[in-house]
Amino acid sequence: MDITTIDDIRQLVDAFYTKVRKDGLIGPIFIGVIQDQWPRHLEKMYRFWQTVLLEEQTYFGSPFPPHLKMPLESKHFEAWLSLWRATVDELFAGPKATEAKWRAERMAEMFLSKLNYYRDNPNVKPIL
Numbered sequence: 001m002d003i004t005t006i007d008d009i010r011q012l013v014d015a016f017y018t019k020v021r022k023d024g025l026i027g028p029i030f031i032g033v034i035q036d037q038w039p040r041h042l043e044k045m046y047r048f049w050q051t052v053l054l055e056e057q058t059y060f061g062s063p064f065p066p067h068l069k070m071p072l073e074s075k076h077f078e079a080w081l082s083l084w085r086a087t088v089d090e091l092f093a094g095p096k097a098t099e100a101k102w103r104a105e106r107m108a109e110m111f112l113s114k115l116n117y118y119r120d121n122p123n124v125k126p127i128l
Helices: 005-022 025-036 038-055 074-091 095-120
Strands: none
Touching: 005 025, 005 038, 005 074, 025 095, 074 095
16 A cells, blocks of 8 residues: 555554654654654654655655754764665565655755755755
8 A cells, every 4th residue: 555645644653753763773762852842743744745746745845954953963964864664675575655655755965965065064054
């Protein structure tokens, strides 16, 4: 079964973040930043992925800025991608599932590239 509805998005996001919270590498970072705001964060992620995958414009904002001050490196993005791919593969199959993995990979590449750029150029003000 492929990703076709908001209920599918919720299932994917909930299963993914359950894994994230248990992960020894990225779990502490997410927990430290999100703290007791998990319902709010999950709602935002539902809207983000609904917009990206189902082309239903429910997310408004910029996903990069919250990550700018986080201590993220390549290994964190690889862990994030590994959990995302595994979760997608466990729950779904089809064109949208493939797209979900592809989009996450592109997002991780872009975020890491931007983080490295701003770290290497501390006098450049980020475009938010």
